[in-house]
Amino acid sequence: MIRDAPDRYFASFVVQTEPGALLHRETVVGIDLGLTHFAVLSDGTKISSPRFLSRAEKKLRRAQRALSRNQDGSRNRDKARLTVARAHARVADARRDFHHQLSTALIRDNQALAVEDLAVRRLARTRLAKSVHDADWSGFVAMLEYKARLHGRAFHRIGRFEPTTRTCSACGTKDGPKPLHVRAWQCPACGTWLDRDINAAVNVAKAAGLAVSACRAQVRPGVIPAQRGEAGTHRGAA
Ligand SMILES: [Zn+2]
Numbered sequence: 001m002i003r004d005a006p007d008r009y010f011a012s013f014v015v016q017t018e019p020g021a022l023l024h025r026e027t028v029v030g031i032d033l034g035l036t037h038f039a040v041l042s043d044g045t046k047i048s049s050p051r052f053l054s055r056a057e058k059k060l061r062r063a064q065r066a067l068s069r070n071q072d073g074s075r076n077r078d079k080a081r082l083t084v085a086r087a088h089a090r091v092a093d094a095r096r097d098f099h100h101q102l103s104t105a106l107i108r109d110n111q112a113l114a115v116e117d118l119a120v121r122r123l124a125r126t127r128l129a130k131s132v133h134d135a136d137w138s139g140f141v142a143m144l145e146y147k148a149r150l151h152g153r154a155f156h157r158i159g160r161f162e163p164t165t166r167t168c169s170a171c172g173t174k175d176g177p178k179p180l181h182v183r184a185w186q187c188p189a190c191g192t193w194l195d196r197d198i199n200a201a202v203n204v205a206k207a208a209g210l211a212v213s214a215c216r217a218q219v220r221p222g223v224i225p226a227q228r229g230e231a232g233t234h235r236g237a238a
Contacts, residue, residue, distance in 0.1 A: 022151045028112040030205025030212060031144075032164070032197050033137045039102070040197035042205045044216035049098065056094040060087035095136065103143045112154035114208030115141055116164065116200075156208035168194060169202035169214040184219050195219045 030042035037046045064087075067080040106113060141157075148155035167174050173189035183196050198217040205212040 022108055022153075025109060025111040027110050028154075028205065028210040028212060029106065029110045029114070030201040030203070030208070030210060031106070031113065031115045032201040032204060033115070033140070034197055037197065038098075040201050042198065042201040042212045042216065044195075044198050046197065047102065050094075053091070053094040053098050056087070056091045060084070060091050063087040095139075099140045099143050103140065103147050106144065107147045107151055107153055110153065112156070112208075112210050113144060113148060114156040114158060114205045114210055115144065116204050117157040117159045156210070158204050158207045164200040164203040164207075165196060167199075167203050168192060169199045169206065169217045170194070192217075193219045 027043075032040045034040060038049050039047045041047070063080070063084045067077070067084050070077040070080045145155050145157075147153075165178060166176065168187035168190060170192040171187060171190040173187060175185075175188060178185060178196070184193060185196075186193050192214075194217050199214075202212055202214050202217045
């Protein structure tokens with residue numbers, strides 16, 4: 001039995017299972033991890049954090065506020081501290097569940113996967129980035145990697161600095177840096193309208209040598225949402 005900080009008990013045991021044989025897939029995928037969405041795929045799918053995770057995070061913030069209001073050494077403060085510890089544990093559990101579900105689905109549906117190396121990303125980000133996202137992403141990427149190995153899927157980390165948001169995924173032309181609020185732009189060389197996140201995911205896949213189509217990175221000029229500033233950028237004009 002293991003007892004962790006918020007007074008929860010776990011029976012710990014190891015289950016040995018044969019990795020279930022997965023069907024061979026023709027599909028491959030590039031993955032861009034970000035803040036506006038948890039992940040954006042080269043096929044155009046945008047994945048947000050699930051509601052059960054945001055709910056747990058909201059409860060945690062509320063518990064933390066209650067604790068900071070409780071500054072005396074009273075029993076109430078001990079209680080508030082325990083509530084925070086429990087809320088922390090629930091967030092960690094919810095996040096792990098989400099990472100498991102998403103990584104399992106991605107491994108099941110794709111023969112090869114590519115993701116930007118996070119050490120590289122840290123170099124490119126701004127200081128506004130929160131370390132919580134680093135921990136969040138690296139936990140997820142580690143999970144993807146071991147599941148890929150377990151199931152014989154190819155897994156690529158794009159290690160070199162690839163200017164994924166400067167390069168047009170349709171024609172390969174390298175354009176100037178773009179501030180983070182620019183969510184879509186038109187390639188000056190080939191005229192394609194590009195979605196920032198999907199373009200990055202396609203470039204990650206291409207940098208790994210995966211044959212993905214750039215057509216999902218294209219947007220019609222008419223559907224581009226109003227551009228606005230954002231707080232909490234995780235990378236500058238990379
Ligand atoms: Zn182009």
